[in-house]
Amino acid sequence: MSADQPPGRRPHEFTPQPWRDRRLEIVLGNLLRTGVLFSAAIVIAGACVYLARHAHEHAEYRVFQGEPSDFRTIPGVIQSVMHGHGRGLIQLGLLFLIATPIFRVAFSVVGFGLERDRMYVVFTLIVLAVLLYSLLGSGLTL
Amino acid sequence: MTVLGFTAVVAIVSFVAGLLGALTGLGGGVVLVPLLTLLFHVDIRYAIGASLVSVIATSSGAAAAYVREGISNIRIGMFLEIATTIGALLGAFLATRIPTSALAIIFGLVLLYSAYLSRKPRPPALRNLPPDPLATRLRLNGSFPDLEGKREYNVQNVPAGFSLMFGAGALSGLLGIGSGAVKVLAMDQAMRIPFKVSTTTSNFMIGVTAAASAGVYLSRGYVDPGLSMPVMLGVLAGSLLGTRILVKAETKSLRLVFSIVILVLGLQMLFKGIGGKI
Numbered sequence: 001m002s003a004d005q006p007p008g009r010r011p012h013e014f015t016p017q018p019w020r021d022r023r024l025e026i027v028l029g030n031l032l033r034t035g036v037l038f039s040a041a042i043v044i045a046g047a048c049v050y051l052a053r054h055a056h057e058h059a060e061y062r063v064f065q066g067e068p069s070d071f072r073t074i075p076g077v078i079q080s081v082m083h084g085h086g087r088g089l090i091q092l093g094l095l096f097l098i099a100t101p102i103f104r105v106a107f108s109v110v111g112f113g114l115e116r117d118r119m120y121v122v123f124t125l126i127v128l129a130v131l132l133y134s135l136l137g138s139g140l141t142l
Numbered sequence: 143m144t145v146l147g148f149t150a151v152v153a154i155v156s157f158v159a160g161l162l163g164a165l166t167g168l169g170g171g172v173v174l175v176p177l178l179t180l181l182f183h184v185d186i187r188y189a190i191g192a193s194l195v196s197v198i199a200t201s202s203g204a205a206a207a208y209v210r211e212g213i214s215n216i217r218i219g220m221f222l223e224i225a226t227t228i229g230a231l232l233g234a235f236l237a238t239r240i241p242t243s244a245l246a247i248i249f250g251l252v253l254l255y256s257a258y259l260s261r262k263p264r265p266p267a268l269r270n271l272p273p274d275p276l277a278t279r280l281r282l283n284g285s286f287p288d289l290e291g292k293r294e295y296n297v298q299n300v301p302a303g304f305s306l307m308f309g310a311g312a313l314s315g316l317l318g319i320g321s322g323a324v325k326v327l328a329m330d331q332a333m334r335i336p337f338k339v340s341t342t343t344s345n346f347m348i349g350v351t352a353a354a355s356a357g358v359y360l361s362r363g364y365v366d367p368g369l370s371m372p373v374m375l376g377v378l379a380g381s382l383l384g385t386r387i388l389v390k391a392e393t394k395s396l397r398l399v400f401s402i403v404i405l406v407l408g409l410q411m412l413f414k415g416i417g418g419k420i
Contacts, residue, residue, distance in 0.1 A: 032202040059148035064185035066363030090367035098356040101349040130227040134357040
């Protein structure tokens, strides 16, 4: 195949190879969809528990109170799930949802690495660093 | 309203928003926050948290359908994501510090701009532009399957596009939206990326951009499970259906209706924000 390149080419001689990019994109696209459907399934499971227990309570969102710590940190959410809370399960699904694009970026680092595209490995690592900073720096893991 | 009734009504409204957003290409997220705040009297911070989560779901859910067609350009996407994620992080930190009335005013202005942009004819597609040295160095140029076969394109004005994308990211983080309107400005107008490529690539980027601010929102207690659940599921289902029937649907009149809705919501948000009622 014409896309087979002699090994050891210098980076600046690199030319993007459309078919490889495309294969990478398809894998990434499927990864994203699987992640979304998986998190949606968890959210639905949580919704069933939540609605079965609280269906007839009063819904109140007029006044902002901020969520309790159960729903604001990863350990809090996990603990809430362990106690069988529906809302904890919903929040777990939302955490998976947020993680999906982060996985996609992490996967792209590998993809660009396999293509020996050093410049884009660096770009992707910058994006990944920003995403991880957002998660770790905001106190989500406390 | 009871929890059950509230969940059902919010799910239906979100479904319609997601469906119309996908059919018109204007995005459902942009109407969600005003609908939740104006119609359901939800605090704007809860509304933004729920909208942000739904934006991730629609972006990632539709990505598989788009990439199979081989149109989106992952290098353009990843390069510009550097700008959007840093912008989004900044926007999310700003959102926790500025008053809610200011958020409503900014939101109103973005809605008005989106409505204006949706009525404005797209700039004529310029073909056979000369390659830009910076874009070539960054390997942003590409090709995509067109009616006449493979069409090559050369990306222009990289610095302008990158700065605009930073702004798009900041707005996304501030308001919990995909900020498609600003992305169109950056990719279509400044960088001269063909329409098909820019919309699919921007969709691909939205999820990553939103994920950058989602951590901040979640840890600040803006993401309520009871509210986010019907919003996320409704928008996701609506937009998945929308992308599926997009090919067959006649969207011109739908686009007009949707842009009038956006205009009205924008004015409402603006007045409520100025009046300090949000």
